[in-house]
Amino acid sequence: MKRLFIIFIICFGWNIVYSQSYNSYYHQFEMRANYGLTIPHHTCLKYLIEKNIYIGEITYSIKTDGSEPWQHVWRFPELGVGYLMGSLGNINVFGFSQSLYAFYGVPIVETDNFIFKYRFGCGLAYVSEKFDARANYFNVAFGSYLNAHLHFSLLVDYKFPDIPLYLTAGFAYNHFSSGAIETPNLGLNQVTGNFGVKYMYSMYNYSLPKRTVPYQYDKDFEFSAYYAVSVKENSTYENKKYIINSLICDFASRLNNQRSLGVGLNLIFDPSIKPLLEEDYTGAHNLLRVGVHAMQEVYLTDDLSVIMHLGTYAFNKYKDGKKILVYSKLGVRYTFAERYFANIVLKTHTTTADYIEFGLGFRIN
Numbered sequence: 001m002k003r004l005f006i007i008f009i010i011c012f013g014w015n016i017v018y019s020q021s022y023n024s025y026y027h028q029f030e031m032r033a034n035y036g037l038t039i040p041h042h043t044c045l046k047y048l049i050e051k052n053i054y055i056g057e058i059t060y061s062i063k064t065d066g067s068e069p070w071q072h073v074w075r076f077p078e079l080g081v082g083y084l085m086g087s088l089g090n091i092n093v094f095g096f097s098q099s100l101y102a103f104y105g106v107p108i109v110e111t112d113n114f115i116f117k118y119r120f121g122c123g124l125a126y127v128s129e130k131f132d133a134r135a136n137y138f139n140v141a142f143g144s145y146l147n148a149h150l151h152f153s154l155l156v157d158y159k160f161p162d163i164p165l166y167l168t169a170g171f172a173y174n175h176f177s178s179g180a181i182e183t184p185n186l187g188l189n190q191v192t193g194n195f196g197v198k199y200m201y202s203m204y205n206y207s208l209p210k211r212t213v214p215y216q217y218d219k220d221f222e223f224s225a226y227y228a229v230s231v232k233e234n235s236t237y238e239n240k241k242y243i244i245n246s247l248i249c250d251f252a253s254r255l256n257n258q259r260s261l262g263v264g265l266n267l268i269f270d271p272s273i274k275p276l277l278e279e280d281y282t283g284a285h286n287l288l289r290v291g292v293h294a295m296q297e298v299y300l301t302d303d304l305s306v307i308m309h310l311g312t313y314a315f316n317k318y319k320d321g322k323k324i325l326v327y328s329k330l331g332v333r334y335t336f337a338e339r340y341f342a343n344i345v346l347k348t349h350t351t352t353a354d355y356i357e358f359g360l361g362f363r364i365n
Contacts, residue, residue, distance in 0.1 A: 026063035027201045028078065033057070034172060036192030038089030041177065041351065045141055045186060048090050055086030055192060061105065063200070066209035070301050073257045076209055077300075078105040078117075082151070084174065088127070088188055093138050095128030097176060099149040104300055112208055115157040115166075122332065125149040125176050131184050143233070144182035148346065148356065150175040157198060164206070166198040179346055179356035181241075183233045187353070222260060225249045226343065226361020232272045232354070242272035244355055250295050259298045264309065266291035273318040280317065290315040291327060305333045307343060325349060331357075339363050 034055035040046050061080025064071040071077065081102050088094035101123025109116040130142045155170035172194055177187030200206060230244040245268075252262025268289040274281055293311025300306065309329035319325055331345030340362050347354040 025202060026065060026204075026206050028059075028061045028063055028080070028198055029201070030059040030061075030168060030196055030198045031057070032059070032168065032194045032196030034086065034190075034192035034194040036172075036190060038087075038094075039189040039191055040141070041175070041187040041189055045188070048093055048138060050090045051087070053087045053089055053190060053192070055084055055190070055194075057194065057196070058083045059103075061103070063206065066211075068302070070257070070299070072212050074300065075107045075110065075211065077107070078119075079103075080105070082121070082123075084125075084149075086190075088190075093129065093136065094141060094188065097125050097127050099123055099125035099174075099176075101149050101151050103151060105155075110208060113159040113161070115155075117155055117157070119151070119153045119155065121151045123149045123151070127176065130182075140184035141186045141188050142176070142178065143184045144178045147176045147178045147187075150346075153194075155194075164200040164202075166200070167195075168198045169193075169195045177353055179353045180232045181356060185353060219254055220365050222252050222254060222262075222363055222365050223250070224252070224341075224361060224363035226341070226359040228343075228345070228357035228359035230347075230355040230357040232270075234272050234275065242270070244272065244357075245269045246357060246359075248359070248361075252295060252297065257299070259296055262295050264293050264295050264311075266293060266309070266311065276318050276320075286317040288315065289313055289317075293327075293329075297333070303335045305335070307331050307333050307345065320349070327354065335363075 034057060036053055038049050038053055040049065059080055059082035061078045063078045064076050066072060066076055081100065083100055085098045087096050101121045103119045103121030105117050105119040107115055107117045125147045126145055127142050127147060129136055129139055130145050131137065131139045151174050153170055153172035155168055157166045157168045159166045172192050174190040175187060178185050226248055228246040228248065231241055232244055233241050247267045248264060250262055250264035252260040254260045268291065269287055270289055271287050274287060277286060291311045291313050293309040296308045298306045307329070312324055312326050316325060327347060327349055329345050329347045331343050333341050333343035335341040343359050345357050345359065347357060
């Protein structure tokens with residue numbers, strides 16, 4: 001499963017940078033220093049954070065030039081890959097992290113000399129220290145060396161007159177966890193301020209393209225369905241992994257160039273809850289979970305989109321001590337051959353990761 005996750009991230013990063021065709025190529029190279037705090041995802045880890053953190057960052061991206069209609073929808077976004085390396089607040093317990101991630105950057109305000117933008121992305125992180133029952137039992141943040149990495153940042157770029165060099169600064173948020181593939185899995189967050197330089201290389205001088213009205217979608221209804229498989233480990237002491245199978249159906253309406261909204265049904269066969277039910281387990285039907293959710297799909301390009309679900313369970317034998325259990329999903333989807341797609345999605349219960357699912361499906365308009 002880890003190999004599949006690595007392959008997906010590599011293909012995702014390669015696709016968003018190189019799959020589109022451009023009339024002009026604007027290559028952006030950035031170096032940035034980050035300084036800030038490690039914030040535990042759960043308060044029980046707070047006492048382990050000893051120091052502020054330093055992070056080095058290198059990124060490469062392509063600034064789009066308006067040659068595709070979807071680029072006008074998102075105000076000429078940037079697509080790229082980044083590398084982060086830095087501390088995690090306690091070198092002896094958590095070690096340090098390295099990550100490779102793909103990102104999508106959207107300008108909020110842009111002129112020829114000034115850009116205010118946000119970036120979001122995901123990737124794969126390596127942490128140098130993980131939980132060990134004998135040697136490192138304090139580290140309940142990471143049960144695996146390999147972890148998922150989620151990134152979000154707000155950045156300001158200022159261009160020097162007459163040269164393709166920018167000063168760049170802003171704030172960034174990074175989250176690391178294994179998505180319950182390995183336990184323990186409490187995860188860590190980084191919140192940092194940063195400062196650096198950006199160099200733009202191109203055969204042509206960059207000037208802000210004129211924004212035009214993009215193509216319009218018919219507001220048709222759309223049905224989509226996909227099958228997903230996940231791997232989950234319940235607890236450190238059980239040391240057993242479970243295969244979870246899901247079937248997800250969504251019925252949505254394409255509202256505009258950017259998004260669809262709709263509702264869906266989530267059928268889950270989850271054997272990981274069997275040992276948690278204990279004496280309440282009466283048969284395989286107890287392992288079935290039926291979820292209902294609202295959904296949104298945000299289209300970044302013609303082929304790449306972000307999917308979001310927010311729902312609860314209509315049938316669920318294991319409630320984890322809660323009367324109503326809310327779940328959410330966040331992931332990326334790549335559409336190929338017009339109606340087929342592959343996606344990777346993180347499912348959570350409030351702030352606790354449930355599992356990472358890998359899916360294949362189709363859509364019908």
